[in-house]
Amino acid sequence: GLPSRVTVYEVGPRDGLQNEKSTVPTQVKAEFIRRLIDAGLETVETTSFVHPKWVPQLADASELLADLDEAGRSPLRPVLVPNERGLDRAMEAEVEAVAIFGSATETFAQKNLGRSREESVEMFAPVVKRAQDAGMWVRAYVSMCFGDPWEGPVPVDRVADACAELMDLGCDQLSVGDTIGTGTPGHVEALLAALEKRGVGVDRVGVHFHDTYGQALSNTLTALRAGVGVVDASTGGLGGCPYAKSATGNLATEDLVWMLNGAGVETGLDLDKLVATSVWMAEQLGKPSASRVVKALSGA
Numbered sequence: 500g501l502p503s504r505v506t507v508y509e510v511g512p513r514d515g516l517q518n519e520k521s522t523v524p525t526q527v528k529a530e531f532i533r534r535l536i537d538a539g540l541e542t543v544e545t546t547s548f549v550h551p552k553w554v555p556q557l558a559d560a561s562e563l564l565a566d567l568d569e570a571g572r573s574p575l576r577p578v579l580v581p582n583e584r585g586l587d588r589a590m591e592a593e594v595e596a597v598a599i600f601g602s603a604t605e606t607f608a609q610k611n612l613g614r615s616r617e618e619s620v621e622m623f624a625p626v627v628k629r630a631q632d633a634g635m636w637v638r639a640y641v642s643m644c645f646g647d648p649w650e651g652p653v654p655v656d657r658v659a660d661a662c663a664e665l666m667d668l669g670c671d672q673l674s675v676g677d678t679i680g681t682g683t684p685g686h687v688e689a690l691l692a693a694l695e696k697r698g699v700g701v702d703r704v705g706v707h708f709h710d711t712y713g714q715a716l717s718n719t720l721t722a723l724r725a726g727v728g729v730v731d732a733s734t735g736g737l738g739g740c741p742y743a744k745s746a747t748g749n750l751a752t753e754d755l756v757w758m759l760n761g762a763g764v765e766t767g768l769d770l771d772k773l774v775a776t777s778v779w780m781a782e783q784l785g786k787p788s789a790s791r792v793v794k795a796l797s798g799a
């Protein structure tokens with residue numbers, strides 16, 4: 500069966516906008532986030548405190564949080580931080596939740612973080628410790644959980660080990676990333692089972708699917724049936740990773756909500772407001788929303 504309620508973890512302002520060619524003005528980002536919250540989204544990842552040269556699209560993280568004010572200060576408004584410098588900046592902005600982001604593969608650790616997997620875990624350890632000591636909520640992303648564009652298939656046990664290693668640092672929640680969207684439902688079941696064996700139960704797991712191969716909704720349904728209650732999604736299906744070859748947008752929030760509404764699963768979201776936000780954001784970006792539901796409902 501399906502859970503009666505699902506938490507939609509919105510990543511559009513971060514995963515979505517980090518991948519846009521054009522840099523979106525800070526005020527537009529702030530309005531996007533406010534509109535998402537108004538549509539009922541409680542958990543919204545707002546931005547990243549990464550190196551501004553690596554991701555110039557999100558170089559305005561401090562200004563954005565100043566603009567968001569109270570709306571950015573909540574355990575439900577996480578930001579990405581790779582290292583202690585990122586955590587310092589996040590703390591200055593008074594955020595209350597952070598997400599570290601590791602990799603299941605060596606190649607992607609090098610491309611995304613400029614260091615080996617082992618070195619990146621050493622980089623994350625003090626970040627998690629200090630964040631926890633400060634009473635912050637901490638999420639751990641792991642990328643390339645269902646395949647890597649350079650290394651190909653990644654064995655499920657190796658992925659589960661990489662995930663458990665970050666959770667053992669003391670993180671509150673894991674997000675398993677299908678960065679390039681190649682995963683399929685059987686693979687999702689196998690990974691969740693391997694995680695359970697490592698002591699990471701579905702109650703601490705979120706799923707993060709990119710829809711490159713059109714598998715995101717099927718994979719999500721599979722995860723929900725296995726007991727997962729947190730689903731990452733991006734309004735308008737925005738997204739991708741600048742350091743991952745062939746990564747396209749995330750599962751669109753609107754498509755997820757359509758499916759969950761149909762199944763009678765509670766999300767607390769107002770689909771009409773979400774669609775209006777998606778259409779508005781598409782205008783800002785000068786390109787149509789990638790969400791099928793938005794296309795159908797807005798006649799775009």
Ligand code: HMG
Pocket residue numbers: 514517547548549550551553554579581582584585586588600611612613640641642643676677678707709739740741742
């Ligand atoms: P580095 O160059 O190795 O950093 O970058 P460093 O520690 O050697 O420091 C070099 C300089 O950078 C220093 O300045 C630092 O202060 C500065 P200097 O003393 O030379 O003047 N610096 C910083 N400045 C601002 N903010 C910081 C910061 N850190 C160092 N946080 C680093 C290492 C990890 C920072 C870099 O590789 C980086 O920023 N990577 C981020 C890549 C990224 O954002 N990728 C996208 C997000 S991941 C994703 O999208 C996947 C996900 O969606 C899940 C999925 O789909 O799979 C989450």
Ligand code: MG
Pocket residue numbers: 514676678707709738739740
């Ligand atoms: Mg992603």
